Amino acid sequence: MLDFSEIKLGKVVNFENQPCVIIKCDFLRMQQRKPVKKCILKNLVTGRNTEYSFKSGEGVEEADLRREKAQFMYRTGDELSFMIDSTYETLDLNAEVLGDKVDYLKDGLDVVIQYFNDAPISVDLPIKIAYKVIEADPAVKGNSSSNVMKDAKIETGKMVRVPMFIEQGESILINTVEDEYLGRETN
Numbered sequence: 619m620l621d622f623s624e625i626k627l628g629k630v631v632n633f634e635n636q637p638c639v640i641i642k643c644d645f646l647r648m649q650q651r652k653p654v655k656k657c658i659l660k661n662l663v664t665g666r667n668t669e670y671s672f673k674s675g676e677g678v679e680e681a682d683l684r685r686e687k688a689q690f691m692y693r694t695g696d697e698l699s700f701m702i703d704s705t706y707e708t709l710d711l712n713a714e715v716l717g718d719k720v721d722y723l724k725d726g727l728d729v730v731i732q733y734f735n736d737a738p739i740s741v742d743l744p745i746k747i748a749y750k751v752i753e754a755d756p757a758v759k760g761n762s763s764s765n766v767m768k769d770a771k772i773e774t775g776k777m778v779r780v781p782m783f784i785e786q787g788e789s790i791l792i793n794t795v796e797d798e799y800l801g802r803e804t805n
Contacts, residue, residue, distance in 0.1 A: 621677045625655050630662070630681040633670070637662040637681040637734045646671075662732070663739050665717075684733040685742075690723045698723065700731065700741075709738065716741050721776035722794050724749070743794045748803040749773050750789050757782045767799075 620629065627643045638659035647653040652674040659668045672678065688700040688709065696713045698720070709731065713720045715738070722743055730742040753771035767779040770790075778792060780799045789803035 619677050620680050622655065622672060622674055625657065625672050625678060630683055631659070632679040632681045633659050633661075633668070636664070637683060637739065638668070641667070662734065681734060684736075686731050686733065688729055688731050688741075690725065690727040690729060692725065693723065698741075700729065702731075711738055711741065715739070716743075719743055719794060721774055722747060722792070724774050745793060745795055746791050746800060747794055748789050748791055751780070751784060751786055754780065754784055754786045757785070 620631065625631075625640065625643065627640055630637055630639050632638075638661050640657050641660045642658040644656045645653065646656055654674065655672045657670055657672060659670060660666075661668065687703040689703065691699045691701050691708065693699070693713070698711050698713055698716070700709045700711065701707070702709060711731075716723070719741075724747075727747070728744065731738050732740045732742065749772035751770045752773055755768050755770075757768075766782045768782055768784075769777050770780045770784060771777055772790075772792070778797070778799060780790060784790060784799075784802075791800040791803050792798070793800050
């Protein structure tokens with residue numbers, strides 16, 4: 619149980635029987651009133667944000683989250699198969715768990731699966747992942763005076779924006795959080 623002073627940014631709490639991470643927390647103290655912590659809680663299952671003010675003396679239960687390393691194996695329709703590193707068991711999850719990040723999955727990718735009450739609720743991808751460009755428009759001479767971007771297709775089939783100088787067959791780094799090009803991969 620977290621007491622009032624331990625409620626802070628980044629803590630994962632059990633709020634209304636759902637795991638929520640505190641993404642914003644402001645301490646407020648007004649004259650002749652008890653202090654409060656006005657927080658924004660992001661539900662880790664639904665992704666929705668909720669505002670809640672914790673009053674002085676109020677506590678909240680810390681969520682029982684478990685993280686396990688796994689490796690992506692393959693996709694069959696809407697089912698994603700992962701192999702748990704510690705037990706070598708396979709775990710099948712619906713593609714909805716990843717949302718729009720599902721197009722970043724490639725065979726052998728190391729991920730972290732989060733569990734709440736022994737049920738998988740999310741899959742965390744690495745922030746930087748290297749991909750091979752399989753399709754890119756050729757660079758047009760004269761378009762290099764500023765940050766000109768073009769569409770390119772990576773090996774998973776996802777379209778990403780890359781600078782004009784990137785060509786088909788190159789390996790690039792993609793930031794999976796911001797959905798943006800980071801640079802060329804250096805070996």
